[in-house]
Amino acid sequence: MKHLDTLQRHTIASPLGPLLLAASEQGLAGVWFDDQQHRPPDATVAAWRENSAHPLLQQAAQLLGAYFQVVPDATQRFDLPLDLSMGTAFQQAVWRALLEIPAGDTRSYAQIAQAVGRPAAVRAVGAAIGRNPLTIVVPCHRVVGSTGALTGYAGGLQRKTALLAREASPIGIHGLSTQHH
Secondary structure: OOOHHHOEEEEEOOOOOOEEEEEOOOOEEEEEEOOOOOOOOHHHHHHOEEOOOOHHHHHHHHHHHHHHHOOOOOOOOOOOOEOOOOOOHHHHHHHHHHOOOOOOOOEEHHHHHHHOOOOOOHHHHHHHHHOOOEOOOOOHHHEEOOOOOOOOOOOOHHHHHHHHHHOOOOOOOOOOOOOOO
């Protein structure tokens, strides 16, 4: 990960557990649950400067707080500068595709692979989604298996289920929304 040593951090409470927020000079670089897979190691996080007064971290905390207070609608987005530079070019493309999934909707891993122009790269897309450093903000929880199975969420399937329920995601018999892109 690039510039890990220069990040600033702040931890906030959420109904699903503490969230570690991290910001770089370019934007919000991380939002992780404490026990999330692929969260930077504790020693790395400890080296980041704690800064609860950082304007971007305050704004992210406020928007995440609002997200948990009001049921999100399809138009809600986290209007924050994002720093996706910790990922490869492919990972960044996948993460940008996730930003296009509106609240209350889902996509399959295959649909995301198609969206990034790599229809045969479904497993690679799944791996990139699992490494998403901006949980909730870059909504990887809105991606489900092609059969509708709630598979693979680095924050835990219980949280994925809770986030989708919070957004009133219309998971049908096949688990996919009726809007396919």
